[in-house]
Amino acid sequence: MSNNMSTESPFVRLQNIIKEKNTRIILSCDVTTMADLCYFADLCGPYICVLKVHTDIIEDFSVEMMLNIKNIAKVHRFLLMEDRKFGDIGYTLSKQLTGFFKYSQWCDLVTAYPYIGQTGIELFKLNNIGVFLLAELSINEGQILPYKELFNKKENTPHPICGTIGQNNTGYIQATPGIHLDKCNDNSNQCYKSPSEAKQKGADLFIVGRAIYTAKNPLEAMIRYHKAAMDL
Ligand code: S5P
Numbered sequence: 301m302s303n304n305m306s307t308e309s310p311f312v313r314l315q316n317i318i319k320e321k322n323t324r325i326i327l328s329c330d331v332t333t334m335a336d337l338c339y340f341a342d343l344c345g346p347y348i349c350v351l352k353v354h355t356d357i358i359e360d361f362s363v364e365m366m367l368n369i370k371n372i373a374k375v376h377r378f379l380l381m382e383d384r385k386f387g388d389i390g391y392t393l394s395k396q397l398t399g400f401f402k403y404s405q406w407c408d409l410v411t412a413y414p415y416i417g418q419t420g421i422e423l424f425k426l427n428n429i430g431v432f433l434l435a436e437l438s439i440n441e442g443q444i445l446p447y448k449e450l451f452n453k454k455e456n457t458p459h460p461i462c463g464t465i466g467q468n469n470t471g472y473i474q475a476t477p478g479i480h481l482d483k484c485n486d487n488s489n490q491c492y493k494s495p496s497e498a499k500q501k502g503a504d505l506f507i508v509g510r511a512i513y514t515a516k517n518p519l520e521a522m523i524r525y526h527k528a529a530m531d532l
Contacts, residue, residue, distance in 0.1 A: 310408050310430030311462045317349045317377055324529045326350040326475055328509035332357055334365040340513055341369050345376030347526040352381040355401045363402045370406045379408035387413035393423050411465055435466030438478030439489045469502025476503035480511045499532045
């Protein structure tokens with residue numbers, strides 16, 4: 301079974317959702333059980349445009365449950381992003397898409413390193429999966445990756461490269477991780493900034509993780525970040 305039969309590109313679907321729901325939040329739901337993922341998908345679904353997951357940290361991952369979450373995504377109108385940071389040759393990428401995690405059945409968006417080149421990008425396009433390329437990491441020693449050449453190719457616009465993940469403006473839709481209103485860092489070198497600081501450096505979308513799903517009251521936190529991102 302292939303991903304969404306929708307003829308609209310992930311890029312267009314994302315734009316429509318952002319506009320219709322008036323949200324710029326990507327919830328990075330880095331939980332380790334499928335039950336928690338379902339819980340937060342339903343709780344936060346109305347306030348987000350994308351639910352970002354790391355399926356390889358989920359201890360009881362199941363495709364069946366992931367397809368349930370895809371149904372929750374349809375109800376609340378958000379897209380599912382796998383933050384696998386793909387970075388291999390086309391042959392391996394295609395095996396990964398249909399392997400254990402069956403990304404091709406439920407993924408709308410993925411993150412990938414620019415090293416995958418045009419071949420990798422085309423492969424995701426064939427599966428109707430939009431790509432956010434990693435431009436740099438939100439850690440102190442984050443390197444700027446050599447994405448510029450790839451971006452300059454006209455045929456990449458606007459699909460399937462949906463945007464970039466980074467801290468500085470790239471000219472594409474910029475999704476910025478490392479967002480927190482109350483902290484500057486964690487104990488692993490993550491650099492946090494507020495939505496308004498991120499916005500000043502070009503952020504269009506704000507990737508929020510622990511600030512929401514580990515909050516004492518996650519729904520309250522969700523609403524707080526949703527508002528902080530919209531008020532900019
Ligand atoms: O540069 C990056 C890129 C990504 S995708 N820095 C990041 O933190 N991320 C991801 O965003 C990271 O893997 C995690 O899933 C999320 C940040 O989570 P938080 O709990 O620190 O907000």
